[in-house]
Amino acid sequence: MSDRPYLRLGGVGDVETFQSHLRELGISIPCDRDLIAGDASPLAQPLQLDDLNLGNRFAIQPMEGWDGTSDGEPTDLTFRRWGRFGASGAKLIWGGEAVAVSHDGRANPHQLFINRRADVYLARLRETLVAEHRQAVGSVAGLVIGLQLTHSGRYSQPNVHGRPEPRILYHHPILDRRLGIPHDHPLLSDEEIRQIIEDFQRAARLAHEAGFDFVDIKHCHGYLGHEFLSAHTRGGDYGGSFENRTRFLREVVAAIRGIAPTLTLGVRLSAFDTIPFRPDPERSVPGKPGPGVPESLKSLLPYRWGFGVNPANPLEPDLTEPVQFLSLLEDLGIKLVNFSAGSPYYNPHVQRPALYPPSDGYQSPEEPLLGVARQMQVTRTLKQQFPNLIIVGSAYTYLQDFLPYVAQAAVREGWVDCVGLGRMALAYPRLPLDVINGNGMQRKRSCRTFSDCTSAPRAGLPSGCYPLDSYYKQSDEAAQLKQLKRQTPK
Numbered sequence: 001m002s003d004r005p006y007l008r009l010g011g012v013g014d015v016e017t018f019q020s021h022l023r024e025l026g027i028s029i030p031c032d033r034d035l036i037a038g039d040a041s042p043l044a045q046p047l048q049l050d051d052l053n054l055g056n057r058f059a060i061q062p063m064e065g066w067d068g069t070s071d072g073e074p075t076d077l078t079f080r081r082w083g084r085f086g087a088s089g090a091k092l093i094w095g096g097e098a099v100a101v102s103h104d105g106r107a108n109p110h111q112l113f114i115n116r117r118a119d120v121y122l123a124r125l126r127e128t129l130v131a132e133h134r135q136a137v138g139s140v141a142g143l144v145i146g147l148q149l150t151h152s153g154r155y156s157q158p159n160v161h162g163r164p165e166p167r168i169l170y171h172h173p174i175l176d177r178r179l180g181i182p183h184d185h186p187l188l189s190d191e192e193i194r195q196i197i198e199d200f201q202r203a204a205r206l207a208h209e210a211g212f213d214f215v216d217i218k219h220c221h222g223y224l225g226h227e228f229l230s231a232h233t234r235g236g237d238y239g240g241s242f243e244n245r246t247r248f249l250r251e252v253v254a255a256i257r258g259i260a261p262t263l264t265l266g267v268r269l270s271a272f273d274t275i276p277f278r279p280d281p282e283r284s285v286p287g288k289p290g291p292g293v294p295e296s297l298k299s300l301l302p303y304r305w306g307f308g309v310n311p312a313n314p315l316e317p318d319l320t321e322p323v324q325f326l327s328l329l330e331d332l333g334i335k336l337v338n339f340s341a342g343s344p345y346y347n348p349h350v351q352r353p354a355l356y357p358p359s360d361g362y363q364s365p366e367e368p369l370l371g372v373a374r375q376m377q378v379t380r381t382l383k384q385q386f387p388n389l390i391i392v393g394s395a396y397t398y399l400q401d402f403l404p405y406v407a408q409a410a411v412r413e414g415w416v417d418c419v420g421l422g423r424m425a426l427a428y429p430r431l432p433l434d435v436i437n438g439n440g441m442q443r444k445r446s447c448r449t450f451s452d453c454t455s456a457p458r459a460g461l462p463s464g465c466y467p468l469d470s471y472y473k474q475s476d477e478a479a480q481l482k483q484l485k486r487q488t489p490k
């Protein structure tokens with residue numbers, strides 16, 4: 001970690017100062033000096049995707065709330081979140097949140113899953129979002145809504161908070177140790193994988209019937225779809241060669257096309273990764289973990305447990321296989337792709353750059369703007385190679401007050417097609433409407449990357465923006481979270 005504290009962007013007064021800060025750090029992030037309002041804004045431009053017409057360039061990223069019932073149904077809080085996503089004015093809703101295709105594929109005991117009543121609740125979630133969008137924007141023209149489908153694999157925890165029930169494809173020398181997975185823990189069998197493919201098929205059918213425009217076959221963040229891509233050491237039909245490691249994707253696509261041929265498909269992909277990080281023990285004190293350092297790689301080279309990493313130096317991205325994967329998506333007729341990176345469990349500074357770490361994390365080992373720039377650069381490189389794909393980019397929230405300026409420049413210069421909003425959409429859901437309507441950014445509403453929305457679920461509490469959303473600020477859970485934060489770093 002740098003000895004110099006990272007600049008707090010909340011204290012940077014204007015875009016010129018932000019631009020010169022980027023220059024000083026040698027960080028290449030495009031950033032416009034003025035925002036363009038209304039129809040002329042690059043962010044207001046429509047985009048055609050086959051039969052779907054996207055009304056503008058803002059996307060809301062999928063974000064779970066850890067607030068479903070134990071039976072996998074949405075609660076009032078879930079409906080509230082989907083309503084706020086709808087009222088944002090963003091025309092692309094990427095999945096709402098990760099919905100597990102089966103009970104045992106849930107990442108937590110409050111995650112939504114495709115239960116027996118999923119047809120009803122999926123339709124109600126969608127209708128809530130559409131109604132709020134109509135009220136806020138005046139029209140639902142150009143609104144495209146997807147559902148993110150997932151199986152949590154290694155991170156399954158379906159029944160009890162704090163009791164992992166991992167479903168793994170291979171033994172991982174670092175993650176098994178971290179997750180307490182014994183060496184004889186059974187691997188998912190090829191037969192069990194085929195059952196999961198059927199679960200994806202059923203989930204997609206229900207989403208289609210509930211009126212969703214597309215489903216995302218999730219391949220990111222260390223969950224099952226992503227783990228397939230790094231299953232180099234697995235034998236059988238689903239591991240080893242690139243062809244085998246992508247068989248799951250191909251079979252899910254074929255299964256869905258068999259029952260819902262007109263349903264659009266998308267994929268959210270961790271386009272690159274790095275190895276797991278942990279707090280530096282040398283620089284940690286009780287209650288304050290040190291900066292993140294990579295786990296030891298002794299005897300693990302060439303590294304055979306990653307996707308989108310250089311096997312000779314897995315701290316470096318290698319886009320060779322991600323490029324192959326995108327060619328495969330094109331061959332499969334999948335044009336909608338959302339890039340993320342890494343995993344919130346084992347390298348959160350890569351996936352969601354933040355000034356304040358989550359309770360199970362570490363201090364950022366790098367200037368968080370470098371994390372934003374890394375995702376933006378990889379997205380740009382891949383967009384250049386695949387101009388026909390519609391690409392959504394991630395990790396913009398750390399830009400805070402300067403997010404709209406960077407978003408406008410990135411879309412205008414063709415780095416990305418749509419700008420995805422994650423944490424910012426929890427803190428300040430109306431940002432897209434404010435920017436497109438020419439109202440500018442309400443700075444006091446900007447996410448400051450306090451990470452409470454990640455720390456709360458780690459403690460078994462619902463996720464939400466505790467510092468800025470009045471609902472969570474005043475909730476009983478806020479006091480519990482405060483208690484938790486006393487034991488964790490500032």
Ligand SMILES: Cc1cc2nc3c(=O)[nH]c(=O)nc-3n(C[C@H](O)[C@H](O)[C@H](O)COP(=O)(O)O)c2cc1C
Pocket residue numbers: 061062063064065097098148220268340351352353394395396397398420421422423424453454463464
């Ligand atoms: C509380 C929370 C829940 C999330 N849940 C999901 C999820 O269900 N599916 C997913 O693909 N990403 C999920 N993410 C990751 C975000 O979609 C996004 O990639 C990440 O926050 C970085 O974008 P940002 O900088 O705009 O926040 C979640 C992030 C947060 C903060």
Ligand code: SF4
Pocket residue numbers: 423424426427446447448449450451452453454464465466467468
């Ligand atoms: S809790 Fe709110 S301010 Fe903190 S990171 Fe999450 S959205 Fe941002």
